[in-house]
Amino acid sequence: MTGITKVRSLSTVAFETLGSGGKGVFTMPVETTVVDGILLVRLAGELDHHAVESIRQDIETGLESVRHRGLVLSFRGIDFMDSSGLGLILGRYRSVKEHKGRMALCEVNTTLSKLFELSGILKILPVFESEQAAILALKEA
């Protein structure tokens, strides 16, 4: 048993040395808060297929608590994202729309914009500079 533990911590160290900055390679923290009836999700770390699998359910559970009225995804803490992240966004868009709710994105850097542009997400979802602006826009709708 001790052997297994040791190997594990060694590989974690190796990952951190290789440049993930020690942030969330194995766990994908997601912080959800409700602001004025709108679910604000602060995504962080690396949004790939591995991470997305667990985070999808967290968002859906949060959405139920606000009856899918509004969803803001903040990308401020994202270090890496690939098409799995696009799938997560489009999937949530579908589920919010189904319930006639509204959705917005915010704090998107240039690398992410490129992915959003390629996939057509910029055509269907509004992007705001700050969380406050995104929440305000959904509230007023």
Added chain:
Amino acid sequence: MITDDGMLVPDNEMHLQFRSVSENEAFARVAVAAFVSQLDPTMEELTELKTAVSEAVTNAIIHGYENTYGEVRVSCAIWNGVVEIEIEDDGKGIEDVELARQPLWTSRPELERSGMGITIMESFVDELMIESAPGRGTRIRMRKTIASSTKPIGQA
């Protein structure tokens, strides 16, 4: 570069071989990024390579092996400032490669795939080649020139 006995070989190369589990998506892209760092790429070039590798490895795991046990191989070679990466699986293969390359086309919409992986790879590297046949696995080859790398590795 040319070896002492006259063979044309890359300036440097590496090979990885790992199980088809999603934890290895991060492993593969971080390992490739660390290897390519010797060419002193920009952050943007590194992010593009990491994303392209992540797409290909994820495809091998999800589509090639459909989340079952399998082996994924990644190799990376440097030829005079050009990075050449191969990602290979022995999984189910692609029936129609032309169709698979279409933006927004996916065979697995129920898994919340968006059909953008290959399009992202194409736009983030200079050249993308797909070799695949049903039941025979898939090999993705990509090439990208790293702008800053003017002199070959291993030379003063």
